[in-house]
Structure formats: structure tokens, C-alpha cells
Amino acid sequence: MTPDPTPLTVTDEPHTEPVVSPSLASAATHTATTEPVQREARTITLEKLNAWYGDQHSIKDLSLTFAPNQATALIGPSGSGKSTVVRCINRMHEEIPGARASGAVKLDDFDVYDPKVDVVAVRRAIGMVFQKPNPFPTMSIFDNVASGLRLTARKVDPGHVESALRDAGLWEEVKDRLRKPGIGLSGGQQQRLCIARALAVEPDVLLMDEPASALDPISTLKIEELVQELKSRVTIVIVTHNMQQAARVADQTAFMLDGQLVEIGPTSRIFTNPTDSRTEEYVTGKFG
């Protein structure tokens, strides 16, 4: 199972183009959806979502829509429930002992909390990138990307691993050492490896829980550029405590406080002309 050393030659491959733009500055000014839609992703709708950790009621009656092929940022002070929201979307929340959730999370018109639904299938359709890079320590770079396919009992095509690595902007850096352990990479590379791992499963939605909070500024910019590239194919929900980051990458921004939604709208409006005074106080740095 050695990867094909030559790049794919299919002309309509989006990733034959270098994914990481040489100019890092371009990402910083990027705020609107300019990428052409290459693959129609799905809409996520939360309806009266409630979540608890034991007795602690951490998400209260949250209703919210994440538009397809857009990046939505969830911002708010720590403890406001941003991470819990994304963990509810792919039903990772219930993996924590004592945690439970109620309400509906709809993928298009399909409720992932429907009792008939297979949790495992939900997670295949909704990928997730965690706060800290977490490549599997026993696996090589190649196997890490292939792990999602192997874990879901699908055939592993080396070309597919390559395209996932290209999509994550990591191919050029690792193509000569695909057999080396994934934990030998730098923090930023590890995080992009985790993104490649999530993309290889071909999800419709990508949840990112503060994906850059453990990274240096250059690696952070690379991740932000990736978000721009990837929304042509997936719906992205990105949790961040960094408002500049939200402003740079998100089409839509939602502000949360104490487990409740305060306001959601186009990013530029949330940051320049919020309707709620609490949002204004937060984005201008008066609290949090």
C-alpha cells in the first residue's frame, strides 16, 4: 500500500493547484465567500438544543442554522458552551460520562438525534478537528490519513490519501516521509494531518473546535487559509476565542453567552454593527 509517487493527473481535481497560497497575507483580508462551490454540502440546523453535564445545564434551548458551504464562527467567552455545541452536532457530547442532550440537530432535514440513527454513521458524515492536534501515535503519516477509511471499513486508495493531504496543504511537506510516525511532525503540521484525516472520510460538515489555539501564528494562518479553501466542499463550523480569526475566516458569526445564542449574522455586521449590546461589549473587548 505505497502511495502513488506521481501526482494525480485528473484535470478537474481542485487540489492539483497548490492549496496553500504563497502569500499568507491574502488570507488575512479574506472575509466573503469567493470560492466557487464545487460540491454541495449540507445545512446544519439546531432546534431547541439542550445539553447537560450531570446537573449542569450548559446549553439552553439553542436554535441556530449553519448555512451550507459557508464557514460559521462560534464566538463567546470561555464557558459559554461553544465547544459543547459542536460536540452535540456529531454526538461526541454523549461520550463524556454523565453528559446528555435533547432537542434536534438536523443535517439537511435529517435529525441526527433520531433514535433510529446510527451514531457511527453520523460521525462519518460530520468530521471534527480538535483543539489539540491528536494524530494516532502508533501510526505513520500515511496510516493516520488512511485511519478514518480503515476504521470505517473502506478500501484505502493511496491516491485518495494523497488528495486528502493535498487538500490539507500538507502533501508537499510530507510526501517523502509518509512512512514516518505522525507524531514526528511539528504542531501545525500535526493539526493539518488531523484535518487531512478528517477530510479523507469525505464528510459533508467539518467541525473545528479551536483548531489553532495550540499553534504558532504562522501555522494558524495556514489553518485559516485552509478553512477558506475547504468551504467549497464542506460546511464549516469553527469555534474560536480569537475574534480576529473569526473576522478573517467566517462568513457568518454567532455570539454565545451562558449557553444561549445572543446573536447570529454576517461576520462583517456582527463585528461592525451588532444589534445586541452584549455582542458589542464582547467584540469591542469590554468583557471576556
Added chain:
Amino acid sequence: MASAPETLQVPRGRSSLERTRGSGLLDRILKWGLTALSIGVILLIAYFFEVLIADSRPVFAQTGFFSFVFNSEWVPSQALYGALPLLVGTLITSAIALVIGVPIAVATALYITELASPRVRAPLTILVELLAAVPSVVYGLWGFFFLIPKLKPAEQWFSDTFAFLPFVGGTVSGPNYFIAGLILAIMIIPIVSAISREVMTTVPRENKEAALALGATRWEMIRMAVLPYSKGGITGGAMLGLGRAIGETIAVTIVIGNAPEIGKTIFSQGYSLAAVIANEFGEAASDKVHRAALIAAGLVLFLLTLAINALARYFVNRASRGQRAASKPAAGMAG
């Protein structure tokens, strides 16, 4: 997207996310299989206990539980089964093991964690742990052919010189309680030392530095900060060592002398609960009551170790709980 990845895409539509009949089957098999296995372990030990009680019944029926434990005549040929000499032998040898073994084990732990230079720490730890790698029967072999003959003159001198002490004096026999206790002491050093080391390394640095900053010498620091903090853990470790010593069979069988009587001094021959089982099971196969007596000796041994280990766990848990409680506010302040 290229054609190859296309086939990998999760198909759209309602059916794709729904649970199929096969999905999760392996998960359920694994979960219930492992649960059954774990319940099996509990049942096994319950059965174990039940068997010991049921099969020792004939001897209790003959002598009664009380006289089995407190009668001092163990003469299987006359069907006399009083286990007191065995119990006394077990307790005396274990007590000697604690008196000799615990101070030495705690000293090694102190030396390794507080006094030794970092370079010799790892080799010293390995050497102490090597003591645990020597099998019981090899300790017995060494004790029988080396300790007994070499120590006898010293024991006799001690016995003559300190005859005024209780349980000392008279002629020293080759195999005796003291030799058995000494071997047990060597055997429990690794475990007591390991647990003491573990608790000593968790003494917060602030506590030790506070003592040193007050102008304490190294030893005063150990007395002020290290020992009080690790007292519970050391007690627990000593209890675990005691549990080991009580159940230890072969080494004791070889060097205790196997005389079913209560020795007058620590240099007398004796017997222990475990040793009597190892020695007499062969002859007991045909005699139901004798066999029941040996099983009853095993049951007493089991109950004794159970009680001591419960006590040990109580001390170790209390020590580690205390440490968690003590370290929490510190962590809070750091964060």
C-alpha cells in the same frame, strides 16, 4: 472531485444514516462479552470462597471453629487439629519480618528519593527491585544452606548474652522463627520500598522547600516535611508487606523447622499455616478430616490476608486522598 473519491462519499438520502441490522452487532457482542467476563471473575472468587468454606466443614464439625484456632495440639495421626502453633508461627515470623524489613525498606526509599545523587537513583532502584525477582524457593535454598549455618554462632551468642530478654535464651536450633522472619524481611523489602518511594515522590516541593528555607538541615527537612506526609502510605506499604509475609509458603517451609509446637524463644523451631499445607497435603489425600483441616488452615490464612490487605488499602487510599486534597488548592492557585 476525482472519480475514485466519489465512490467513497457517504450516499445521500435518509437511508444512509439509519441503523442497519448488522451495524453495531459487533459492538454489542464485545460489550456484553466483556461484561460477562468481568462478572465471571466475581463469580469465580465467590465460588472460590464458597469451596474453601464448604470443604473445611468436616474439621469444624469435629473440633469447632474456636478450638480449631485456639487448641495447640496438631497431631494428625491422632486426629488432633489445633492450629494455634501454626497461627503463632505465622504471626511471629511476620512480625520479625516487619521489625527488620520496614525500617530498612523505608531507609532505602528515603535514600533513593532524598539523599542519593541523581546518577545512582535508577541503578539503586533496579537493585532493590531485583530482590523481588528472586523466587521464594531460591530464598529458601539460600537460607537453608547459607543463612542457617553462618548465622548460628551469632544467634547462639545473642541468645546467651541477652538471655534476660523475653523470648530469648536457651539452645538455638538451626531452622527457627528468626531465620524465617529474616528471609521474609528480605522478601518484603522491595514492595515496602516501592510504595514508600511512590508516596515520598509525591511530597510537594513547596513543603520541602519551606522546611529548607527555614534553615532546616536535610534530615530535619525529612523529619518535618517528608515523613509526616508519607506516614499513611508507608503504613499501607508495610501492611501489604505483612500480607505477603503471612502468605509466603515455600521459603518459610524450608527454614522454619516444621515442628508443630509453639516455640519458647525466637530461636526455636516452629511451623506456619502455609508451611503445614505445603508439607501435609500429600498424606491428607486419603483422610477427609485431615484434608479439611489443611483447607481450614488455608481459609484462616485467606481471611487473615484479606483483613490485612483491606487495612493496607485503607491506609494507602487515605494517604493518596489526602495528597489529592492537599494538591488541589495549589493547582488552583497556579491556574
Added chain:
Amino acid sequence: MSSVSLQPVSGRRKRADRGARAIVALFTGIALIPLFFILYYLLKEGLGAWSWDFFTTDPTGSFLGDPGGIKSAILGTIEMVAIATAVAVPIGVGVAIWLVEYGRQSWLATGVRYFIDVMTGVPSIVFGLFVYITLVVTNFGGASFAGYKGAIALALLMLPVVTRSAEVVLLLVPNTLREAAYALGAPRWKVIFKIVLPTALPGMVTGILLAIARAAGETAPLLFTATIVNATTFNLGDRMNSLPALIFQDVGQAQDRLVQIAWGAALTLVAMILILTILARLVQRRSRLS
């Protein structure tokens, strides 16, 4: 008068410090004396017994002539420990997986942990007694003493050690790895077998090797389950010899040749256990979990 004067530490305190440190160092030295003596005697007495024939012939059981070697004891120990490992490791690791991945803090898991703890404290001879009562006296399988019954007694001894050490290592596997795998849509059994177990493997191997080393040195439970014989056998239903049992038997014989064989067998046994212990430490060093 500009100089700062430091009050010197009193002589009494200094002496107490030096004295206490000397005693601690002395006791540490005392702890190591038996180790050196045992190793010295093992090598001195044991190496003399070693020869090609010593390892390749069975004991003869003869009190007058050539006492033979220890082949049946070495092979018997290896056979019984191997079977015990094959029984105890899957069960022990299985229970540990259940405790960490499913049982967690439930009352059932607390109960299982308690019983495993109880098992750890049970003296080895009591396990032997249990197998003796249930399998030997009842002539289970048509014979009284048998190699596999010895192996079962050893497996009972190993089970709590394997379970406890495997549980500790499984708890060290970072939860973020499990979450990453679940988020990829992996079913639980695959997360356990493909992610958790491979990550925990080196640490678990260490615990297993130490359990094997402990079982290999046990005498008491073998005496009345597999008993002591002369001939080599590969039939697990037969009575089977073992190194510890052979040493125990020969200690009791007042014959120099047999005693020398006991020393040779003891050196062999200690060498086998040391190799296992060293292997365990080497594997542990390779573990990525701390």
C-alpha cells in the same frame, strides 16, 4: 561593623543530620547485602552444576547413581507458564478493557475492581489449594494431578496482576485519541482494537512479562496440582515437573549431588526470570505513554 554575621548551625544539629544520613545510607547498603550474597552463591554453586547433560537429560530419581539433569523441569515450567499466560492474558486484558471502556465508575466496575484487589492479596498456596480441591481431588478429566491444572493455578495468580497493570496502562491512553477515532465514525470495537490497544501495547507487555516472571518462580501452587515427576512430558494431562518444585524437592535431600542440582536449577530459574524482567524494562522504555 559592616560585615553580616551568620549564626552557625549548632554542632548538635549538624551531628544529628550527619548521623541520620549515615544510618539511612547504611540501611540501604544492608538491603543490598542479601542480593549480593544470593547472586554470589547462585553463581558459585550453580555454575558448577551446569553442563550440556544437565540441560538435556531428565532427572533419574536415583539416590545412589547419577541423578541426571533438569530437562523435564525446564520444559515443564515453560509449558505450564505458557498455558497460564495464554489463559490469564486474554481474560485479564478483557476485564481491564471492560473496566476502562465500559464499566468506568459503575457499581459493577467498583465491585470487579474490589474482587481483583482481593485476588491480588490471596497467598499463592491458597490458589493451589483451590485447584487441588476443585480439580485434583475430584479427579477432574480422569486423573488427579496434571500439568494443565498447575497451569490453571498459575493463571489464577497472574490474572489480577495482568488486569491491574493493563487497567493502569489503558487509563493512560489519552482520551483525545478515542475522540478522534469516534469523530471519524469508527465503531467502538474498532476504536478499542485499532487505536486504544495498539497505543497501550508496550505498557501492557511490560505488565504481562512481570506477571509471567512472578508465575515462573512460584512453587507452592504447583506442588499439589502438577506435582513432581522425573520424565519430560508434552501431554498436559500428565503430571508435570517444574524448576521450583524440583528445587524444593532437592533441598530436602541430604545428598550433595542433589543439592548441587538444586543450585544449578535455581541459577537457571533466576536467569530465566531476570531475562523476562530485563525484557519488561526494555519494552517499558519504548512505551510512548508515561
